[in-house]
Amino acid sequence: MESLNIGIQLTVFGMGLVFLLLAVMALFITLLLRFDRTQPPMEEPSGPEYPAGLDAEALSAITIAVTMHQALRRKEAAPAMRRYRPGTRPSRWVNVGRHLQNTSWHPGRRVQ
Amino acid sequence: MESLNIGIQLTVFGMGLVFLLLAVMALFITLLLRFDRTQPPMEEPSGPEYPAGLDAEALSAITIAVTMHQALRRKEAAPAMRRYRPGTRPSRWVNVGRHLQNTSWHPGRRVQ
Amino acid sequence: MESLNIGIQLTVFGMGLVFLLLAVMALFITLLLRFDRTQPPMEEPSGPEYPAGLDAEALSAITIAVTMHQALRRKEAAPAMRRYRPGTRPSRWVNVGRHLQNTSWHPGRRVQ
Amino acid sequence: MTVSFAQLLQGIQNMTPGSLLMIAVGCLLIYLAVVKEYEPMLLLPIGAGAILANLPLSPMIEAEGMFTVLKKAGVDNELFPLLVFIGIGAMTDFGPLLENPRMMLLGAAGQFGIFGTLMLALLLGFDLKEAASIGIIGAIDGPTSIYVSNLLAPHMLGPIAVTAYSYMSLVPIIQPPIMRALTSRKERLIRMPYTSRPISRRIRIIFPIAVFVVVGTLVPMATPLIGTLMLGNLLKESGVVERLTKASSNEIANIVTLFLGLAVGSTMQAATFLKMQTLAILGLGILAFGLDTAAGLLFAKFLNFLSKGRFNPLLGAAGISAFPMAARVVQKMGQEEDFENFLLMHAMGANTAGQIASVVAGGVLLALLGAH
Amino acid sequence: MTVSFAQLLQGIQNMTPGSLLMIAVGCLLIYLAVVKEYEPMLLLPIGAGAILANLPLSPMIEAEGMFTVLKKAGVDNELFPLLVFIGIGAMTDFGPLLENPRMMLLGAAGQFGIFGTLMLALLLGFDLKEAASIGIIGAIDGPTSIYVSNLLAPHMLGPIAVTAYSYMSLVPIIQPPIMRALTSRKERLIRMPYTSRPISRRIRIIFPIAVFVVVGTLVPMATPLIGTLMLGNLLKESGVVERLTKASSNEIANIVTLFLGLAVGSTMQAATFLKMQTLAILGLGILAFGLDTAAGLLFAKFLNFLSKGRFNPLLGAAGISAFPMAARVVQKMGQEEDFENFLLMHAMGANTAGQIASVVAGGVLLALLGAH
Amino acid sequence: MTVSFAQLLQGIQNMTPGSLLMIAVGCLLIYLAVVKEYEPMLLLPIGAGAILANLPLSPMIEAEGMFTVLKKAGVDNELFPLLVFIGIGAMTDFGPLLENPRMMLLGAAGQFGIFGTLMLALLLGFDLKEAASIGIIGAIDGPTSIYVSNLLAPHMLGPIAVTAYSYMSLVPIIQPPIMRALTSRKERLIRMPYTSRPISRRIRIIFPIAVFVVVGTLVPMATPLIGTLMLGNLLKESGVVERLTKASSNEIANIVTLFLGLAVGSTMQAATFLKMQTLAILGLGILAFGLDTAAGLLFAKFLNFLSKGRFNPLLGAAGISAFPMAARVVQKMGQEEDFENFLLMHAMGANTAGQIASVVAGGVLLALLGAH
Numbered sequence A, B, C: 001m002e003s004l005n006i007g008i009q010l011t012v013f014g015m016g017l018v019f020l021l022l023a024v025m026a027l028f029i030t031l032l033l034r035f036d037r038t039q040p041p042m043e044e045p046s047g048p049e050y051p052a053g054l055d056a057e058a059l060s061a062i063t064i065a066v067t068m069h070q071a072l073r074r075k076e077a078a079p080a081m082r083r084y085r086p087g088t089r090p091s092r093w094v095n096v097g098r099h100l101q102n103t104s105w106h107p108g109r110r111v112q
Numbered sequence D, E, F: 001m002t003v004s005f006a007q008l009l010q011g012i013q014n015m016t017p018g019s020l021l022m023i024a025v026g027c028l029l030i031y032l033a034v035v036k037e038y039e040p041m042l043l044l045p046i047g048a049g050a051i052l053a054n055l056p057l058s059p060m061i062e063a064e065g066m067f068t069v070l071k072k073a074g075v076d077n078e079l080f081p082l083l084v085f086i087g088i089g090a091m092t093d094f095g096p097l098l099e100n101p102r103m104m105l106l107g108a109a110g111q112f113g114i115f116g117t118l119m120l121a122l123l124l125g126f127d128l129k130e131a132a133s134i135g136i137i138g139a140i141d142g143p144t145s146i147y148v149s150n151l152l153a154p155h156m157l158g159p160i161a162v163t164a165y166s167y168m169s170l171v172p173i174i175q176p177p178i179m180r181a182l183t184s185r186k187e188r189l190i191r192m193p194y195t196s197r198p199i200s201r202r203i204r205i206i207f208p209i210a211v212f213v214v215v216g217t218l219v220p221m222a223t224p225l226i227g228t229l230m231l232g233n234l235l236k237e238s239g240v241v242e243r244l245t246k247a248s249s250n251e252i253a254n255i256v257t258l259f260l261g262l263a264v265g266s267t268m269q270a271a272t273f274l275k276m277q278t279l280a281i282l283g284l285g286i287l288a289f290g291l292d293t294a295a296g297l298l299f300a301k302f303l304n305f306l307s308k309g310r311f312n313p314l315l316g317a318a319g320i321s322a323f324p325m326a327a328r329v330v331q332k333m334g335q336e337e338d339f340e341n342f343l344l345m346h347a348m349g350a351n352t353a354g355q356i357a358s359v360v361a362g363g364v365l366l367a368l369l370g371a372h
């Protein structure tokens, strides 16, 4: 069958090329990361500068207001278009997960 | 007069058609409302969820901040383009008016 | 040289015209300002109206929240596109400078 | 090649009395927009556009000029008024109308000014399409006026748009005397009970779809107008595309309003604007507003008669699309007689009906004239 | 000239069963968008566009109609899907992929559905370009599907776009059974250590530039797709043009999404949509999703074999571009077996690889078919 | 039909040294934008556009390619630079200039670089229109440079725009040595009293209208440039159309800046960019900046002479349109000599005058060359 023949050709060439291109990219990133190993450790981003003379309570009130405003904005946004798609920012839950995954010793648990 | 004749024709047909179309819509809405009578009562929209551990004062401070921000935004907007045109949301005044209108007994007042 | 000749002509006519146009504008503004001298003194813009019953602390908390929000927005904006380009609004520093410039007597300082 | 001052005087040489007058008209529009705050979102760009287009030899209206580009991009093909309608729809709450569907009829009555004015314009000697374009001022609806007149009589687009937007701000001045003249104090005192009923989200979503299917089927020429208005409302009421709703009522609406104003203003050139026609349009336009109001009032009186005195005829004045000015005028006049008479929510219903009816009437007019 | 009601009945006379059916299809899409929340940003405008375009004698799709204008402005020349890609790029964080570059290969495997479906469509008798257009549904990527099918088989744009967007929301329903069928419990229990490493800003900026230079050089037909996606990401990661980033991911994305949806919806006309073809596309489309998932899983099993049991095959299902649904499905299924198994960050890497791979595959397909 | 790898190598085969070099130039521009923060809003899109346009066989610059579409939509017809001017106008406060109208003249003097460079370019053998296009770099104003050079010598648009935007960030480096060389310490120490006077809203509104009427009448070719700049300012100062002001200075400005950058970048193709010309433009461009500064300083010294030593000549350096960089440079240099010398507000006036003068000079140049 002529058309099946073409289809197979397209699949072989196409998938081959896609794999090739992505493998090239993977290789490239790997090299880049190795090359970039010399980079200085990333600094902790310095927090926003608060006006002088604010005590902890005022700060927390402000933080809450800002957080609520952000939450409102986030609700306003349709799921498909949030600035950071859910999950791309490490949440508290994610951090717990990371911790668990990266800690080798879990007392009383099976470790593979 | 030819042109007057056409004008009258246009007016009759035109106004007739406009009335017809809007009457159809009015009828349609009426039917829709009757058909929708079976709908469950609308739930109270649940308020925004506050982070735990906030007392009333903190909440009120936040509310004020958000309200002022909204007020600022509203001032920024030109009248012709406000999200909700003034009056489309029931204001306190409107609610008082509704109440008065819907209460049948007004002591010491003329009732028609 | 033909081209130099044209170049000089263009420069003379061009710069002449630019100077002429801007001089006309300068003159026009000067006249306008003189004509407008009769204007009533500008009123102090009235501040935003605060909801009743707010004490100074609540107000300051709100102000801080709003200020921080603005600061965030300002940081978000690229320098070339800020709403008010830096320096167009008199800053505290500018006001000090104005004051110094406009006060004729500086004890113990060289005055030219 | 030599440079001479002569070529620099071309500007002054090409200044005509007509263009000077048009610049003055532009300044007047800016004055109305800024000082009187008559629909500044439109009149300011229109005024500025008129000035810039009438400067001598203005490159803005040449084949590749900015105004020509904007006009081709969105006025000639009617894109801009339709995008404005999406924004209006996204900002309109049809709740008060859905609570009170019979108010629909008041919206219909409030369109009589369109046809009444059309008749008068025919009698004054305007041809049919011109007369219809003048009549559409009676829709009291900027984008509808632009849409219809641009299809029927594009050479009159400028004066018609300017008239429509200028008078719209005068609603609170034009309507009250007519309302006082056509209603008795007793009628104005009539109270109407108002019971708010919850309109389910389902109905709010079905409503716009049903409207454009029904109207679009019966009057295909009305599809673009009613379709975009209701599309915007559908976006809003669906509640699932806040970002599109915001884009329609903010970004798109603002950008398009600016471009539309500039492009419409640039059509106001001496040759087409400075005619007796324009004065006639200004006169007929104010008449259209009056006829709308009067017809609405009379129809409301008829409803009052049918309901044996339980329908306040003032509501008839709200059946036009000047939203929310007309509804407020009604509420205010009702309160003047009886401080506790509360007509606002009824008037809002009639007012949104007026918006729908204006758009429908625009489509009907196009259909009757076989425009294409 | 006389006016007659006859001309007003044209609308009803021109209503055909086909257009009625298309209006019903439009209503169904709106239902899916509003009630089921299937990609409402696209399906709602597509549905509304389909209804408005199928109303009898609709002026919206005439030569100067709004939908025609929008279609010419951004669909025929592919501008809109490319602008959407800039927005997607500006919203995507390739961090998890950069931390874990070998995940790239999973993205490649997840494109098999494109070619598998293409073969099946060829066997079903579709011609080559049509088959490729159907296959591209397997990219599971709206703008890629629109871009490619509009170049290869514009007459099938409507059904393909609708299929692509409708099924995208079904990923959490389509994938799990396939995942359970193709993996053993033991495989699903495999834990993979995850060490976050800081990716420097330098790398984040070099990455998009390098990608579009390399891919664009090797497959010129892919330049527009990969170029705009990576341009958006470059704007974001540069950190110096927040205003352009915001414009890309907000204003431009929202406005273009609305216009794109309406224009695509307006191509869904009875004559081209109501064919057996469309049913075939719907069937083949779901198959494409399944083939993508299966191929990804099998390739991940192969990686697991190579790494001697240290690679969780579930990750293979994340190598498609349905972001972030696919990654979440993987995480959830992993957790069902072992609550503390934490696959999300790995899956995110595979998922963003799937986005890149989809775009690359789209370009490759165009190159292989010599489209122009 | 058979598939072969040969057709997939076309990309590599069509890679030329020229296009490689242009890709490197694009990367350099991105480097300047990201690391040096030289006008990143423009240079980043220009750089990315240059790379994407120079990839082999890039579909982006084909007849229907995205860059071609954007270029036709807004560069060929000059729409984009004019829209950018509306945004700039909406962001500019002419207050300091209105308080101090004689600063206008400094703005005029600061345009000498345009004509000085034009002469030099003529001597170097460029033809008249090319020479004028190079000279316009001396306007130190991105959109003016794009507008004028696109009308006079579109083939040089790329290098001219890149030069204009790159050097604009160098103002704080280019100006100080010239300022030190041309002024004595005693001159730099001159203090100038500054009295803020309230500028009424009336004047702020009349000013932009008057400017575009006067300039537009005297130099019709300047109407688009000055008209859009002042239109934006009118929107802002009117205070009644905040939404249009915001749309102009945000949504429109951001979207158009991105599109303009990409389209300008895409004109930078090896065949037209990699010429000795480009090096000449880079050299003449920096000269233009220097001539502007020098002429401004000398003219300010002349004013100082006229006012018998009460005018600080440093202010002359602020009469260019690089806002607010030039004003800050002046303030800083004044303070270096005398910490309490406060020149900023005067310099702001001169700087906004420079903005107006640049636009006027652009129009004058077009008028003198009879461009159309």
Ligand code: NA
Pocket (backbone or CB within 6 Å): D110, D111, D138, D139, D140, D141, D319, D320, D321, D322, D354, D355, D357, D358
């Ligand atoms: Na009306």
Ligand code: NA
Pocket (backbone or CB within 6 Å): E110, E111, E138, E139, E140, E141, E319, E320, E321, E322, E354, E355, E357, E358
């Ligand atoms: Na995919």
Ligand code: NA
Pocket (backbone or CB within 6 Å): F110, F111, F138, F139, F140, F141, F319, F320, F321, F322, F354, F355, F357, F358
């Ligand atoms: Na300048």
